[in-house]
Amino acid sequence: MTARILDFLASRRPEGPCLVVDLDVVRDNFNAFRHALPDTRIYYAVKANPAPEVLQLLADLGSSFDCASIPEIEMVLATGATADRISFGNTIKKERDVARALELGVNLFAVDCEAEVDKIARQAEATGTVGARVFCRILCDGAGAEWPLSRKFGCEPSMAAEVLEHAHRAGLTAYGISFHVGSQQANLDAWDGALSSASAIFGELAERGIQLKMVNLGGGFPTRYLKDVPATEAYGRSIDEAVRRHFGNHVPETIIEPGRGMVGGAGMIKAEVVLISKKHRDDEQRWVYLDIGKFGGLAETMEEAIRYPIRTRHDGSATAPCVLAGPTCDSADVLYEKTPYELPISLEIGDEVLIEGTGAYTTTYSAVAFNGFSPLKSYVI
Amino acid sequence: MTARILDFLASRRPEGPCLVVDLDVVRDNFNAFRHALPDTRIYYAVKANPAPEVLQLLADLGSSFDCASIPEIEMVLATGATADRISFGNTIKKERDVARALELGVNLFAVDCEAEVDKIARQAEATGTVGARVFCRILCDGAGAEWPLSRKFGCEPSMAAEVLEHAHRAGLTAYGISFHVGSQQANLDAWDGALSSASAIFGELAERGIQLKMVNLGGGFPTRYLKDVPATEAYGRSIDEAVRRHFGNHVPETIIEPGRGMVGGAGMIKAEVVLISKKHRDDEQRWVYLDIGKFGGLAETMEEAIRYPIRTRHDGSATAPCVLAGPTCDSADVLYEKTPYELPISLEIGDEVLIEGTGAYTTTYSAVAFNGFSPLKSYVI
Numbered sequence: 151m152t153a154r155i156l157d158f159l160a161s162r163r164p165e166g167p168c169l170v171v172d173l174d175v176v177r178d179n180f181n182a183f184r185h186a187l188p189d190t191r192i193y194y195a196v197k198a199n200p201a202p203e204v205l206q207l208l209a210d211l212g213s214s215f216d217c218a219s220i221p222e223i224e225m226v227l228a229t230g231a232t233a234d235r236i237s238f239g240n241t242i243k244k245e246r247d248v249a250r251a252l253e254l255g256v257n258l259f260a261v262d263c264e265a266e267v268d269k270i271a272r273q274a275e276a277t278g279t280v281g282a283r284v285f286c287r288i289l290c291d292g293a294g295a296e297w298p299l300s301r302k303f304g305c306e307p308s309m310a311a312e313v314l315e316h317a318h319r320a321g322l323t324a325y326g327i328s329f330h331v332g333s334q335q336a337n338l339d340a341w342d343g344a345l346s347s348a349s350a351i352f353g354e355l356a357e358r359g360i361q362l363k364m365v366n367l368g369g370g371f372p373t374r375y376l377k378d379v380p381a382t383e384a385y386g387r388s389i390d391e392a393v394r395r396h397f398g399n400h401v402p403e404t405i406i407e408p409g410r411g412m413v414g415g416a417g418m419i420k421a422e423v424v425l426i427s428k429k430h431r432d433d434e435q436r437w438v439y440l441d442i443g444k445f446g447g448l449a450e451t452m453e454e455a456i457r458y459p460i461r462t463r464h465d466g467s468a469t470a471p472c473v474l475a476g477p478t479c480d481s482a483d484v485l486y487e488k489t490p491y492e493l494p495i496s497l498e499i500g501d502e503v504l505i506e507g508t509g510a511y512t513t514t515y516s517a518v519a520f521n522g523f524s525p526l527k528s529y530v531i
Numbered sequence: 532m533t534a535r536i537l538d539f540l541a542s543r544r545p546e547g548p549c550l551v552v553d554l555d556v557v558r559d560n561f562n563a564f565r566h567a568l569p570d571t572r573i574y575y576a577v578k579a580n581p582a583p584e585v586l587q588l589l590a591d592l593g594s595s596f597d598c599a600s601i602p603e604i605e606m607v608l609a610t611g612a613t614a615d616r617i618s619f620g621n622t623i624k625k626e627r628d629v630a631r632a633l634e635l636g637v638n639l640f641a642v643d644c645e646a647e648v649d650k651i652a653r654q655a656e657a658t659g660t661v662g663a664r665v666f667c668r669i670l671c672d673g674a675g676a677e678w679p680l681s682r683k684f685g686c687e688p689s690m691a692a693e694v695l696e697h698a699h700r701a702g703l704t705a706y707g708i709s710f711h712v713g714s715q716q717a718n719l720d721a722w723d724g725a726l727s728s729a730s731a732i733f734g735e736l737a738e739r740g741i742q743l744k745m746v747n748l749g750g751g752f753p754t755r756y757l758k759d760v761p762a763t764e765a766y767g768r769s770i771d772e773a774v775r776r777h778f779g780n781h782v783p784e785t786i787i788e789p790g791r792g793m794v795g796g797a798g799m800i801k802a803e804v805v806l807i808s809k810k811h812r813d814d815e816q817r818w819v820y821l822d823i824g825k826f827g828g829l830a831e832t833m834e835e836a837i838r839y840p841i842r843t844r845h846d847g848s849a850t851a852p853c854v855l856a857g858p859t860c861d862s863a864d865v866l867y868e869k870t871p872y873e874l875p876i877s878l879e880i881g882d883e884v885l886i887e888g889t890g891a892y893t894t895t896y897s898a899v900a901f902n903g904f905s906p907l908k909s910y911v912i
Contacts, residue, residue, distance in 0.1 A: 197901070219903035302818070479599040518897050522602035
């Protein structure tokens, strides 16, 4: 919560639920990453929040960009950033999208299997692109992450050398290794194991005459929700030490892909209490219904993974646990029930609530028109 | 899958994932409900699929409408249907939305607590509306449903009489009881227990001098996915018997709110295989990635609840289990993993797949622009 956001809400009084993002916080976060890891290039994960104002600021600050799709690549190019600052980081790409990215000048691609390498090799040849670079994503166990990643992306480290050698033989530049330690990762040592695997793959390929150059350290940098998280500096030190420990005198080029860590804490959602009720006369537990829920932007409450801090005008007064739910006629639209949420007993229907740490993975997750409700509005200030 | 849908896809060759809805199937489904429950009014659950063509057809056929929000009410009115054919079925309404609904002529409201009654009573008075009707939703255990409902909507039956008496004293018409047996309900007896509770509440209020008139039997009527489901006729017979069993000579007005049962089977999604890969050299299991996933319209695969039938050009050949996932960089975007999905071994990258039974709860669940991907396109034919 920042004074600028509170001022904006007080003066503009926007109708309905909305996200307000403070660019000053995004700038501070970018600078914190730059200072914590001065030798590492920052590729902002566009999917976290692709608001044009956020992309423009980061482009002006010198950030590079991790893109998941052609529309995201086009949004980045629209800021004036050049294509050499873009990584097409999705390991699942249609071949025609690879072709389009190459045409736009994008030259760095994530892969995790030979079939994906083949798409890039074919299209590099078709478009006459020389030296397209690929990095292979490896699986990582994600222990310590609040939003641990599934096995969806990446291959076992034992397969990565083959995938990269395949790329090399197909005329591409086998450029490096990437991994992701899990989103909202609070364990500073999480990077260590993956860097050990990466170093081993560098060694294996060097024996085959292929010099990898880059390690993509992924994201995982947290937003402060209800629990405290380590400072960006501490991540920087820990990662830097782990890189030196595993690569010694041959420290590779490194990049990071912060998304949540860049914009999560920069945004706050303003919402409203629509109803407070009980299920029977002597019910101990209140149900509190907001005008925003799982389908309106708070999808990351799935399985109650992310617990957002919620502020009300009654803060400081006595609280009691409640079930917190969204406004749609979908019974799955419940935010916190297994672990009820403490809210002031004096909370009333019509009260405004402020949901902090919502700058990432909210606006674009929002459903188009579920139950007829509009998607989450967003103001970037 | 219908010949009209296949013809449309063959002749139009739409680019990217899309839903195609066949209005002939919607018409057949409407007529099946009408014949199965001739004395029951049909309120189509607009949230299932609010495509203007679907609403227009159902309006022309004489359907009424269950709406979750003001935009849904406005979409129904745009067909030319009058407001007396609309129920504002969401138990969680902002008071200003209640006011707007009353202004638009809507006269039937769901509630499940006294606070919601108070909103309607205040706004009925403010707008000079006489005789606004409310029905009270009661909880129902949902056993037998594939997408069982949480306790989000409805109060314990023991509280309903008070809520309705409160409405009566506040000058509203205490009109009836509603319940919902859970979505995709395959147990024909599911309605029996709730009707027993409803009948008891009718009796209790009659003793207090209040004559309830209506029982809203809700939805729950299934779409055929992978498993066979009973025919609409069988539901009709079972419900009709249960109503007579519990209400005897005083059979109330009844309404149903089919959504999935009306449009689910009328739609099919065309998608594409983007990648097929393995996680290590000797992996037995394939990962198959489609260009549609949880955030592109298949949200009901949450917790692998709904298993859609998927057709490919290789059907009939040998199959093997695979993990099925969507195209986004979100690791939660996995459709079926705990129970892998059988797909042909000869399936290839670039193949088209047809996902059946996707006419309900797909287009509007689709994220606005997650990962830069467009929302699901829809064609109604």
